[in-house]
Amino acid sequence: MFADLFATIKVEDIVEATKETFYMTIIALIGTFILGILLGLLLFLTNKGGLWENKWVNFITATFVNVFRAIPFIILILLLFPFTDFLVGTIRGPNAALPALIIGAAPFYGRLVEIALREVDKGVIEAAKAMGAKTRTIIFKVLLPEAMPALISGLTVTAIALIGYTAMAGAIGSGGLGSYAYYSGFQRRDFDIVLLCSVIIVLIVFLFQFIGDYITRKLDKR
Template sequence: MLTELFPNLKLEDLTTATYETFYMTIIALIGTFVFGILLGLLLFLTRNGGMWQNKVLNVTTASFVNIFRAIPFIILILLLFPFTEFLMGTIRGPKAALPALIIGSAPFYARLVEIALREVDKGVVEAAKAMGAKTSTIIFKVLLPESMPALISGITVTAIALIGYTAMAGAIGAGGLGSYAYYSGFQRRDFDVVLICSVIIVVIVFIFQFLGDFITRKLDKR
């Protein structure tokens, strides 16, 4: 039945493309979460009145975040080709897309992290300081746990954006559903392939959104 509805669809190629999209999204999401948290903490802690108040470091971090947030992702991939080839040894395939995906998404998530940390009750932080807690203790025992629902909600939003980024990366040789839809669908005018790839991407988005909402609700109830 699937063959009748989508006569130009090759199931093996579709399976490979779907796996590559999941691979790029999940690995890039892990990197984005780690680097986004670090950048967000730097923005929060070095701001005026922060525990590590440092104007130079704050402006430098904010500039890095703002610059890479401002560059359209498709252009960012092209700009990072030399860096990607140096780091990964190639500019093609799912692995080669990871540096651009992480560098493109981490600054976006960093701003969401900063917002989440700003929403933590200052009274809780002050109480921890009054009890003699070290900065590291405040970060790992107060700031991050208290802001975790917002952090998970933020990484869910970032994951949705990342799925779109993987599709754009696929159009210039990164593999995944974007590549399959463009090269095997659009360029050959096999629009049934484009359609099924679009449907699968929408399903993946719904999966990530459901998981993110589920985890956020569980954390909110704690």
């Protein structure tokens, strides 16, 4: 019965598409993590009462974050075409999707990082100050380690949003499961391909959620 249902599907194609989705998600996630932490720290530290309180830097960072979070992802990819072309040398394939994926997801993650940092007990930061800690020490030895479970669970949420983004990027030729579902499935009225791709994407989401939850639990000593 399954052979009948999925008769037109080539296993190699599915495997290839799944690999591409994993590739895009993981590389974009690493980029998002780094950029998001930077944005989140900048938002947190330059905020009123923060260690680097600075109204203008805070305003500029917040504006950047808000603007890129406001643009729908599918439009963001189109807007970034010239930038992507300049950076990657092409606007097709998994690599071409990365700039848009990272720029689309990092501001979102940056906000989650800011929230996570704000949840760190003020008293602990104060204690570090009272011990004569440098700002650098407070960031790397207090803020980030104390916020780590929230940073990881935020990263899990972001990863799942990213998987969705890769599928959208697929619709305009980035490769991956989204691309496969759209071009080989939907456009050729091969709906069993669309169905199978959906199932695989759901499984990937579950996998990321599971790993994220596991790491968060391991890290949280509270």
